Structures are given as structure tokens and as C-alpha cells.
Amino acid sequence: MTFRTGLATSLVAAAFTVSVAAEAFAQDLRPGRIRVGMLADINDFDPMAFSTVNFPTIKNLYDSLIEYTPEGRAIPNLAESWTIAPDNRSVTLTLRADVKFHSGAPFDAEAVSATLRKANDPRAGKNVYPTMSIVQEWAVVDPRTIRITFRNPAPTRQITDLLQFISVIDPAAIENVSTRPVGTGPYVLAERAVGQRVRLEANRSHWRASQPLSPEVVLTVFENDAAATAALESGAVDLVYGTTGRSAVRLRAAGYQVVEGPGPLVQVFRINSTRGPFRNQTFRQAFNHLIDRAGILRVGYAGLGEVTALPWAPASPAHDPSYAQRYAYDLDKGRALIQRSGLPQAEISNWKLLVNGGEEASVRISQIVQASLARVGINIELDLKQGAEFIDALLTGKFDAVFGAVGNVQKFPTRLTTNSIYRTVNNPILGEPNPHPEYVEAIRRVDTTLGPEDAVKAAYDNLNRVLVETAFGIPTNSYPIGLIVASPRVGGFTLDIDNMLVARTLGFKP
Structure with a gap:
């Protein structure tokens, strides 16, 4: 059919x-019961x-x-x-x-x-x-x-x-x-205690030879990162999946393993280009140079990740690290673009930065940006919202600017358009039709360019140029999602392109 x-x-x-x-x-590993701490059910x-x-x-x-x-x-x-x-x-x-x-x-x-x-x-x-x-x-x-x-x-x-x-x-x-669940995977569901744990048992009929190595995986839910990492330190779990950068850096210094996958998120300073001074493209472009990316990475994510001026991970075919140098933090360049925008002094400060008040990293990086902007005469307020109120504002465009992570950045470049600010049609923030037709066309060109290789690269290069010129999103840094901190006894980590947990190769060192 x-x-x-x-x-x-x-x-x-x-x-x-x-x-x-x-x-x-x-x-080279021995099997055992793999105990995993996770921060949410x-x-x-x-x-x-x-x-x-x-x-x-x-x-x-x-x-x-x-x-x-x-x-x-x-x-x-x-x-x-x-x-x-x-x-x-x-x-x-x-x-x-x-x-x-x-x-x-x-x-x-x-x-x-x-x-x-x-x-x-x-x-x-x-x-x-x-x-x-x-x-x-x-x-x-x-x-x-x-x-x-x-x-x-x-x-x-x-x-x-x-x-x-x-x-x-x-x-x-x-x-x-x-x-x-019934799949073909290396484990089968043995138990589910909502809010407490998920227990998986080995699928002994799995098609991969000698896998899974370990007979059982127990995923235990902890109410916060501190409780999960304390369990790791006490030996109650063998690894924590989805820990924070700060905990990872601390535990790495104490001899624990930190495993970062190839599928990070990218933090983006999202700009609502339909509001206030952000209607002015030159003013938006100034933010390519006004954001201290290294400071954000250090303070918000304990240095785990990399600074970037484009929304791509290294596994993306559009990845181009040269942009991070070309659009580096430079207050003089940013100030010059502000002056070139022609906006009066009162207007350049006539907006607020929406902040997820329930997320420590967002508060920290927003404070860094607020201080940096003040150095070039842009004096703004932080609009702290939490929970459903923040999510509603984020997803419906009820903001002037806000920090928000984007995913799918390690896949085909136009997968980026699954994120709200980057949608080419029915964009919930920028409206319909999309106010940046050059961006829409750049996405179309990537989707329809099949080869030769230099033509494909030219389509990626064009998209990157358009992204920094339209400047409705200013990427600042990548940071790991699904970050793993593990006991030195655990080995056999398989890196997944989406940073999902792969347990079939995990075991214990002799």
C-alpha cells in the first residue's frame, strides 16, 4: 500500500x-546495574x-x-x-x-x-x-x-x-x-513509579551483538540538581543525566567524569523586530557586538560550551566559527552602529529585557547584558516573569527582547525553523508575513540547493550572512543539554547526536 x-x-x-x-x-567493561539520577520525571x-x-x-x-x-x-x-x-x-x-x-x-x-x-x-x-x-x-x-x-x-x-x-x-x-512502550530497543520497560523511578531490563533478543552490556538500568527522579549530585557523591547513583554546568565543573575537579554530547542548545538573544527601537535594522545589528558572549558563557554556564555568533553546533554543515571572531564583543563597534541607526537617545532605551526569573542562568546573563548596554548609553529594565507567565510571553511575542535557547542546531540548517523566533511562516513572535523576506528566501535556498558542493556551501554562507544582517536573533553561546556527570567507575559512553542517554554500551571498569 x-x-x-x-x-x-x-x-x-x-x-x-x-x-x-x-x-x-x-x-573491556563488566556488566552491572546502572543507576541513573535524573532531574525530572x-x-x-x-x-x-x-x-x-x-x-x-x-x-x-x-x-x-x-x-x-x-x-x-x-x-x-x-x-x-x-x-x-x-x-x-x-x-x-x-x-x-x-x-x-x-x-x-x-x-x-x-x-x-x-x-x-x-x-x-x-x-x-x-x-x-x-x-x-x-x-x-x-x-x-x-x-x-x-x-x-x-x-x-x-x-x-x-x-x-x-x-x-x-x-x-x-x-x-x-x-x-x-x-x-514496545520498540526494538536494547531495553524493555520493567517498572514505572510516577515521580519516583523508571526501571529498564535488558532486551536479550536485541539485534546488536553483545548489547546491551548491563542487565538493568534504574532511572531515579530527584527534585533538584543538588539532591542528584549528592546522591552521586554518596555512591547512591552511578551517574546523573541532565546536570547543570556548575555542578559538572565542580564534580570534574573532584575526579568525576563529565560527558558532553554533540547536540547542544544555543542561547539566543531573541529580538522582537516589530516593536520599539528594534524595528531599526542597524540598531539590531549593534547587538552583534554589544553582548559579552564570553562573560555569558562563563557566568551562566560555568564555561561549558563555546561562544558563537551563529545558531549552529559543530556537527551542523552550516557551522562557521569565524563569525565568532568577526562579530566579537566590541563596544566601540556597537556604539558606532547605534549612532548610525539615527535613533534618538530616549528611544534606544525605550524597551525592557524579559527575563525568566525562575532560571538562575537567565537572570545572571540578563544582568551581564544590562550592565554592558549601560556602558554605551542603553539603560533598560529587567522584566522578570516566572512559570506560565514567562512561557506565554516568550512564545507569543509579548516581549521586546529575551534570552531563549534553540535546538536542532546540529542537524540540517533549516531545522532551525522549528524554533518559534526562526519560523518562516506563522511566526508567533514576528507575525505573518515574516518581516524578514531575505531570511525566508535564504532558508528556501538552503532547502532547494542540492549540489555541487560549492553551491551548497554558498547557500549556507548566504544564510549565515543574512542571519547576522537581519539580526532578529543574536546567538551568544552553546551549552550542553543532557550533560552527564559520572563516577570514574563507569565506562562505555556512546555520544548521541541529540544528547539522549544511551545505556546499551555502559558498564563498569575492572
């Missing part, structure tokens, strides 16, 4: 062999509810069609190979033959089709649904082969992002997957 969906994409041809580096490393077990609170379980209960190395290279997973059509309008996947779901049901192309059908439903697809927008239809060719067709030719990385995002669910379990 053939199923149709809601948007467009295209693909590339690739077939790789699975790396055995992690397995070889795991052989999971919401549910649906892998399409792609929220950070669910990151400790997704990669342990489910397998995706393909995976990425930390550098962003696509490698096989449930799909042992894939071929992108010459016109980049479809991709054909050959599936592994040795995989079963936790229920014992066979993994096959019909199961992938059922998962795609869920992903393509606006409600059931949850966070995966927007990524499905590039897909026109899909067809089961035979039990081990499925073909996905795109509405338009799409870049390779955009296609592999889709395949990496799809975690396959047992068709019989889809209706109740939020509470009763």
Missing part, C-alpha cells in the same frame, strides 16, 4: 557498515513526544532507522542500507532481517509504514510531524524494503535527519505507546 503525507524532501544514496568501536570498548514513553524530559528513555526503548556519528555522518541502524534516487525525490531503505520487537513480533516494512502513518498525523505525530512535512507518500515494496517519496528534491542531510528522527514502534502498541 502507498500512503500520502503532508510535505516535501529528497535524499542521497548511502550504504555503510556498522561501527564496532563501541562494542569493542564494551568488552519523564512525561511518557512515546518517542515522538521528543521532549528533553523523555531523553533518558527514547534511545533505550527504541531504535531509529539510521543513526549519526558525533560528527554528523549517517550510519546504518534498523535500516542496513538506503539508496537515494538520482532525482533526489525518493529514498529506498533495506531493513535488517534479524530484528524483533519486545513483544516478539517481527520488525518489517509494514511496521515502519505504521510508524510513518502515526508520524504523519498532526496530533499523533507530535514533535516528529513537522519533519514529515517533506514526505509526499511511502510504499511497502516487500517485507524488507520501503520507499519514501518526497514532494520536491531535498538535500541529503535533510533526508537523513528524517530517517534518524524516526524511532519505530510495534504497530500493535501504537495506540497505547505513551504508557506501554
